[in-house]
Every structure is written in structure tokens, then in C-alpha cells.
Amino acid sequence: MKTRILIAATGVLVLLAAAVVYIGLAGSRDHDASAAGTAGAVTLTPGPRLLFVSTADADRGHLATLEADGVRAVSPVSCTRVYAAAGTGLCLRPEAGLTTYQLVVLDAQLNPKREIPLVGLPNRARVSASGHRAAWTVFVTGDSYNGGRFSTRAGTLDLRTGDLEGTLEDFAVTVDGKPYQAADLNFWGITFTQDDNHFYATMSTGSHRYLVEGDSAARTARTVRDNVECPSLSPDNRRIAYKSAVDGDPAKGWRLSVLDLATGTVTALAETHSVDDQPAWLDNRTIAYALRRDGGHADVWAVPANGSGTPRLLVADAESPSALG
Template sequence: MKTRVLIAVVGVLVLAGAAVAYVGFASARGHDVAATGAVSLAPGPRLLFRSTADTDRGHIATVPAGDPGGPRTVSPLSCVRVYAAGGTGLCLRQDGDLTTYQLAVLDRGLAVQRENPLVGLPNRARVSASGRMLAWTVFVTGDSYNGGLFSTRAGILDTATGDLAGTLEDYAVTVDGRPYQAADLNFWGVTFTRDDRRFYATMSTAGHRYLVAGDFAAHTVRTLHENVECPSLSPAGTRVAFKSALDGDPAKGWRLSVLDLATSRVTPLAETRSVDDQPAWLDDHTIGYGVPRGPGHADVWSVPADGSGAPSLLIPEAESPAALGS
């Protein structure tokens, strides 16, 4: 877990620095700006993402789902991580200086509806299909069990009731059917089911990384499967896309895969590069994810969810993708 966190933290620090410095080592290529300030989070055939191009680094933008490499619409809003669904957006962003961060809840017109401080470096963001539930992951320091190295915290907000779980570490945990308590619990990469109550996430403890099923109302989590990180539930709710550590060791990198929840069958995807991202379902057959191309720059790629085909470049100079739906 320590190795995985340290590797991921380097990427987050680079990302956070790039978001405020607006510095890059390559010119923006392969896209044209169609408009500025006209981004909408309303459901429709568009892909949302965070731009990594020099000209609009950190700004959220959209492209038509049918022409993802074409002209993009760019917003003035900057985020370190972004996600949206059901007309609601979650922007993890800097809070006025270089050291603190906040989550901003956005309506479909990008107006900020709520702000909450974040303690740590933003890393993951997710919104439930209805737009009601929000989840995020941050890196934090100071946990006594790991000597002050980075750990993770995952939080959930119910926008309808205002109920906030700043960490999942207070939930009742069941490992292999038995109640479990430990000081080294870490959670990250939440993904929601359609009932806005249940969710999946990654939990690590004692050197193991588990896919867990959680219940927001009951404040419980239970383990389902080992070596699953950053899960993402399919639109039909039957499969989970995730990254799995090679040979169970994050230091060796990760392989994108899909888990069938009914059969527990795991299908490795055709992307063989190590991908350190929470994959996103672009539709029920396609997975999207970010791949760094150099300091401060990344591209969004896609790959079939059934293990066939080959990865293809989807959106140049982009990361943190989300399909806004039809």
C-alpha cells in the first residue's frame, strides 16, 4: 500500500502543480476550441474532461461524443479532478492558494451550489447516475501507523439531505464475512449504484486491497474480491472496471480489467500499458481512462470492455473523462 500510494502521490503533485502554474513542456495539439464559457453538464451526447493543453490547462471542457477528437468547448472553471452525471458536477479544486483544496458542487450550468474544504491532495471524483451522491478521494499525511507517509481518505456527500461522510474509516467493516477492525484501513475510488444508497470502493488493510460493497445509509462495507483498485460500475450495474496490480504488487504497475459481479470472472482489457486511473464507462461497451504523455500532459484513451480490440486515442490533451449521457 505504501509503495502504491507514493507512486500515485507523485502523479497527484505534478497534476496539482500544473493546474496552478499553467506550465507545460509541449504545445497543445490535435484540438480546436469551439467556444468558451458554454460548457453544460446537462445530460447529452458529450464527454466531459479536464484539459491538459497549454492554452487551457486545468479548465473543464466538453466534446461531442461522436467527435471526441474534434473541436472542444472550454469553460473558465479550473479543477484538479472533475466528474459529472445527472446534471450535477463535482470539481475538486484549489481553495485560493497553493496549499489547500475544496470540493465544489456544480449545477448543470456550472454554478457552484456548495463548497466544502478538503484535507489532502485530490485524487478521485465520482457522481452517481442521478446526480445526487458525490464521492471523492484525497491523499493525507499524519497517520501514525505508516510513519507519516501518505494515506487515502474517501468521502461521500448526499446532496439531497446534506449528509456528509468525511471518511469511510468509521464504517463497520466485514472481511470475508467476519467483523474486522484495524488502524490501517484506507479507502479510495468510490463508484455508486443506481439506488443512491449502495456503492463500491477499494479498501486496503494488512497489505491486501479489496473491492468492497458499501451501504451509505447503514454505514457498512464488506469485502467482495481481492486485488481490485479504483472500481467503476457499468451503466447496467453488472460489471466493474478496475485496475489490478500486476502479480499483486502495485510497484510493478496495473492492468485494466473488468469484473463480472455475478460470476466473479475477471477479463483483462486490451490496454497493456500500466494505467493509474479510475476508469470511466463511456457506454456499456467502452472504457475511458487517462494516460500521461509527459509532465503536466495526458490523453484520454478508450478500449472495449469485453477484452477485444485495441486501445485507441479518444481525446488528446485531456484527463478525468466522464460521459454525460444521452
């Protein structure tokens, strides 16, 4: 299996191409939202708030929160992608004055605790429910098997020990129960289980994009299901929200679904637009995700996890959502 000594994380080229306690904003699917927030204190302390990256012209790229009472606060901290849990944040951002990127671990007051250079373009970020582990995904170029096109890297960081796993591509992989090696393995979209050691992610090889279950201590990953991308484990650890290529073809877009891990039952969600995002659970009943608009804008929407209801606008001019409590 190929070895890549890169402190980076994965994404894939196709990624480029109370139910909810948060206040949703009324509006049509094709609205022109203006959402400059009120300056205020933004923290990552647990509570009924939604954290996100603003895409509003007035504060584009800044971390912001939406309070349960509908108040939007904006911080001076900027990130390309963000995620937070248990008072710990993970910010993927450009390095100041440079064309390179870095991973920044944030404390509850948005102070940097650790900074690590990233080799690649930031794409996905996750923090375990305990706040003890972080994961990220980046796009990279230069893999010989890929003809110079984008590949991905996915990495993890143990915030208690400082142990860094810069790529999952050196893990021992089994496909359908059999050992598997290939030069074109790519991983992205890590999501942690409650024990912090195990995780789920997407692994691509050939024409397949598998859901894999990983064991960090054993450094192994096994396939669970085909055509699963950007998994997100529910708070009760029973279901995975994900996007899947329509008819197995990413060129046709992606559809959000939920997989019951015990029964294997798949439930298509009410959102019918193509969603190129790693969904986020707001609670065990509700899933949030970003939909992009023209001009570099995006909005965060929410939809029931059981396939019922209709999508509703949760936050205008926002992306990369995570529930803080």
C-alpha cells in the same frame, strides 16, 4: 477502529507512484498532441458529450467538453479532478490564493452550489448516475501508523439531504465474512450503484487492496475480492472496471480489467500500458481512462469492455473523463 474527523476523501500512496459516440482523434501511442480547444459554452446538461479536465498548455486545468461532432469547447472553470452525471458536477480544486483544496458541487451551468474544504490532495471524484450523491478521494499525511507517509480518505455527500460522510474509516468492516478492525484501513475510488445507497470502493489493509461493497445507511462495508483498485460500476450495474497491480505488486504497474459481479469472471482489457486512473464507462460497451505523458500532459483513451479490439485515442491533452449522456 480509528476515528478521523476530517472532511476529506481517500487515495493511496500506490496511486501516486453506439459503442462510443465520441469522436476519437487519430494518432500514435507516443504522439505529441496539441489540443487547445475553441472557446464555447460548456454545460453539464445530459447529451452525447465527454467532459474532462484539459492538460493542454493553452488551457491547462480548465473544464472542457468534446462534442459528438468533434468540437472541443473550454470553460473558464478550473478543477484538478471532475466528474458529472444527470446535470450535477463535482469539482475538486485548489482554493483561490491558498495552498488548501475544496470540493465544489456544480449545477448544469457550472455555477457552484456548495463548497466544502478538503483536508488533503484531490485524487478521485464520482457522482452517482442520478446526480444525487457525490464521492471523492484525497491523499493525506500525518497518520501515526503510517510513519508520515501518504494515506487516503474517501467521503460521500448526499446532495438531497446535505448529509456528509467525511471518511469511510468508521464503517463496520467485514473481511471474508468476519468483523475486522485495523489502524491502517484506507479507502479510495468510490463508485455508486443505481439505488444511491450502496457503493463499491477499494479498501487497503496490510498487503491487501480489496474491492468492498458498502451500505451507506447501515454504515457497513464487506470485502468482495482481493487486488482491485479504483472500481467503476457499469451503467447496467453488472460489471466493475478496475485496475489491478501486476502480479499483486504496484511497483510493476497496473492492468485494466473488468469483473462480472454475477459470475466472478475477470476479463483483461486490451490496454497493456500501466493505467493509474479510475476508469470511466462511456456506455455498457466502452471504457475510458487517462494515460499520462511528459510535461504534465495526459490523453484520454478508450477500449472495449469485453477485452477485444485495441485502445484508441479519444481526446488529446485531457484527463478525468466522464460521459454526459
